[in-house]
Amino acid sequence: MIDINLIKNNPQKVKEALKKKNWDTDFSELLQQIKMKNKLQQDNDLLKEERNKLSSQVPIIKKSGGDVESIFAKVKSINKNIEILDKEISELDDKIFQFVSALPNLPDDDLLPGGKENNQAIRTFGNKPFFDFKPKNHVELCESLGLIDYERAAKISGKGTWIYTNEGARLEWALLNYFISEHLKDGYTFILPPHILNYESGFVAGQFPKFKEDVFWLENTQPQKFILPTAETALVNFHRNEILSQDDLPKKYFAYTPCYRCEAGSYRTEERGMIRGYQFNKIEMFQYTTPENSDLAFEELVTKAEKLVEGLGLHFQTSKLAAGDCSHSMARTYDIEVWIPSMGIYKEVSSASNARDYQARRGNIRFKDKTTNKTRFCHILNASGLATARLIPAIVEQFQNKDGSVNIPKVLVPFMGGQTIIKPKSKQ
RNA sequence: GGAGAAGUACCCAAGUGGUGAAGGGGCUCCCCUGCUAAGGGAGUAGGUCUGUAACAGGGCGCGAGGGUUCAAGUCCCUCCUUCUCCGCCA
Secondary structure: OHHHHHHHHHHHHHHHHHOOOOOOOOOOOHEEEEEEEHHHOOOOOOOHHHHHHHHHHHHHHHHHHOOOOOHHHHHHHHHHHHHHHHHHHHHHHHHHHHHHHHHHOOOOOOOOOOHHHHHHHEEEOOOOOOOOOOOOOOHHHHHOOOOEHHHHHHHOOOOOOOEEOOOHHHHHHHHHHHHHHHHHOOOOEEEEEOOOOHHHHHHHOOOOOOOOOOEEEOOOOOOOOOEEEOOOHHHHHOOOOEEEEHHHHHHEEEEEEEEEEOOOOOOOOOOOHHHHOEEEEEEEEEEEEEEHHHHHHHHHHHHHHHHHHHOOOEEEEEEEHHHHOOOOOOOOEEEEEEEEOOOOOEEEEEEEEEEEEEEHHHHEEEEEOOOOEEEEOOEEEEEEEEEOOOOHHHHHHHHOOOOOEEEHHHHHHHOOOOOEEEEEOOOO
């Protein structure tokens, strides 16, 4: 949530910043509502003060045997006015809250305006692999190597799913274990959160109210609950409504969860295999920091994600996203994109973002500033570290051999029981 | 799922209708002392409005939201969470 005072004091600046996210807003009605609310609030406070004073006299007058009926009558009439004002104020409050909470986060100043077309690749790692044979695409490879069973997935679940089988399951698990071991080395705390979350959690993350349709909702829970689209949704809420000690910051977490996404109708024909699905595995890195340290934390997260892909030996690039391509809740996002030879494009395997205080305001997540002794909002950052579904296509395609076998990245070998290569199988 | 009990500040906790929400512990600052001590004082949720240079005053605030009342931590209703017992179950 954007700071209401920022909008109040500098509406033009906020309007221009949001324009970079392709978001056109008119604040004039909001500003009027805020002004009106403050005025009513003041009037109401005076009435309440009077009521409190009158009421507190009652026991004293009673003791001395005086008449209290006239006070009762006065307070009753004051209460009528208070009731009216209370209602008007809470209606205005609702309107203001609904308007402001629907606004996206402000983009950082240095971002280019506009959408995808203005994303900039800022770093490239490794080179595109060269094949002296006709390379296969990952769907063929995964099937011939017995890593993925698409047909049976369609049978037991439906479209947009797949089943990791045998060495495919082991490869997937090896990736996750490799990431986990790296995060532990870096001193991040391992979290396994619940996958079913309440509405409030989605609101704090900034998914709701705008993106309610993008997640799966459970039908028979009261109140309604949804299945998390990313571990971020759980991790943002870990410290919801808490005041953290500055000495405990930064707090560094990582979590493994599957990610469940509706994405109905978003399939494209070229996105076969495991490029886009209703469910995929991801390890999420997460930090709560002071505002002063969030840029540093952001660099750390991007570098960590890059190192993981680099460790696998894959060719990839890092893109700085234009304002309009950053997520709704984020001030800044860098994507790590891995090369998929058969598609001839780079596909996102990690997205590192700085939400600054946007999510912290929604979730009331603060820390006690040691120097001023004031409570301030934390900055919150997240980065995939990493999402695995698109790594397997990248690995099998980039590391395939002429005979259809695939070399296992060195860093994964210990997690594959020493296995260094996966060879084609006859179909079972 | 059924029955019962509970939720007060960093922690423990008093408070069943009437002034600023007892008291302790811990922590922070100050004073006194002077070294494995002890004592005294102050502070110890946040949000928000008005004026302001620091600051002062007011409203709200006892799990959340309603209700009764001149007045609610206290009485009533709904919900959430925790604990105990019972049932069911991987």
